[in-house]
Amino acid sequence: MSSIVLFSLIAVALVAVALAFVLPALLKTRARGDAASRATVNADIYRQEVDELQQEEARGELPPGEAQSMRQEMRRRLMEETRPSEPMKSPVPRSRAVALFVAVALPVVAGILYFTVGKPGALTDDPPAPVGEAAKGDYIEQLQRHLSRQPRDGRGWVLLARAQADRSEFKAAADAYEKALTVSEKVAKDPGVLCEYADALGMAQGGRLAGRPAELIAKALAINPAHPAALEMAGSVAYEEGRFADAVRYWKQLLADLAPGSDRHAELSEAVARAERKAAVTLPR
Numbered sequence: 655m656s657s658i659v660l661f662s663l664i665a666v667a668l669v670a671v672a673l674a675f676v677l678p679a680l681l682k683t684r685a686r687g688d689a690a691s692r693a694t695v696n697a698d699i700y701r702q703e704v705d706e707l708q709q710e711e712a713r714g715e716l717p718p719g720e721a722q723s724m725r726q727e728m729r730r731r732l733m734e735e736t737r738p739s740e741p742m743k744s745p746v747p748r749s750r751a752v753a754l755f756v757a758v759a760l761p762v763v764a765g766i767l768y769f770t771v772g773k774p775g776a777l778t779d780d781p782p783a784p785v786g787e788a789a790k791g792d793y794i795e796q797l798q799r800h801l802s803r804q805p806r807d808g809r810g811w812v813l814l815a816r817a818q819a820d821r822s823e824f825k826a827a828a829d830a831y832e833k834a835l836t837v838s839e840k841v842a843k844d845p846g847v848l849c850e851y852a853d854a855l856g857m858a859q860g861g862r863l864a865g866r867p868a869e870l871i872a873k874a875l876a877i878n879p880a881h882p883a884a885l886e887m888a889g890s891v892a893y894e895e896g897r898f899a900d901a902v903r904y905w906k907q908l909l910a911d912l913a914p915g916s917d918r919h920a921e922l923s924e925a926v927a928r929a930e931r932k933a934a935v936t937l938p939r
Contacts, residue, residue, distance in 0.1 A: 793817055808838025812847055815854065824858040845874035849883040863891045882908055889925075898933035902926055 797814040801807060815830035831851035835842040842848075852867035852874075863871065868891045874884040889904035905926045912919040 794821075806837045808834045808841035811837065812841060812850075816850070819850070819854050819857075822857075824854050827854040828858050843877060845878045845881045845884050848874035848877075849881070849887055852887060863887065863894055867891075880907070880911075882911065886922075889929075893925075893929055898929045901929040902933060905929065 794814065794817050797810060797817065801810050801814065804810060811830050811834035815827040815834065818824075818827040818830060828851065831847065831854055834847065835851070848870045852863065852870035855870070856863045856867040859865075859867075867887075871884060871887045871891055874881055875888050878884065885904050885908040889901040889908070892898070892900035892904060905922055909919065909922050909926060912922065
């Protein structure tokens with residue numbers, strides 16, 4: 655069964671359920687109103703007849719026994735007239751006309767609204783390719799088309815850079831990160847994005863963080879001195895430059911926030927120990 659047919663069946667079922675709640679209430683409302691009106695009128699007539707009977711009895715125009723008999727007859731007639739009975743037949747009662755209009759109009763209006771402001775094609779459209787499938791090029795092409803229309807979308811440039819980095823296109827990724835920082839002041843102050851940019855630049859220049867990557871890492875650390883990626887990369891910059899004591903300081907600060915016993919904690923502990931050994935060797939004697 656196709657998705658369109660299944661959707662149509664579900665939509666029809668939902669409309670039927672909605673009508674099942676609405677129509678009985680509409681059909682009963684008129685009957686209840688008519689019955690209530692008749693009961694009210696009959697009660698008023700009964701009260702008027704009783705008042706007149708009491709006035710005649712007070713004036714002596716009726717014997718007491720006859721007045722009592724007439725009072726009982728009035729009560730009996732009132733009970734019979736207010737007893738529930740079959741509703742009056744009519745060719746097209748107003749309540750039924752309203753119910754018929756609702757039964758026809760509700761699905762028609764719902765259908766018009768759906769096809770006017772909805773998205774019928776979404777039933778058959780393929781979902782957009784996620785970042786994990788960027789190797790196919792579809793996701794990157796979609797982002798590039800979007801950015802050609804919205805070139806000042808900073809986050810869009812970041813998404814493009816990440817997708818290109820996933821494909822090991824580090825030079826293109828670095829260019830996209832630079833564009834993101836240029837068009838968006840908010841992105842330019844995001845330490846996470848600055849570290850991602852530094853990483854892409856570092857990979858583009860053979861895995862080294864000297865130069866522009868180191869500047870970006872320092873900027874990220876200035877924005878957030880406790881940022882995990884910034885601390886890790888700052889330690890790597892210091893290690894690369896031979897400042898092993900600084901590397902130990904950065905990495906130990908990060909190590910304090912890692913769960914003991916985790917793989918990441920173990921790896922960073924080894925790096926700290928290695929940097930401490932090198933720092934001991936380079937200390938002046």
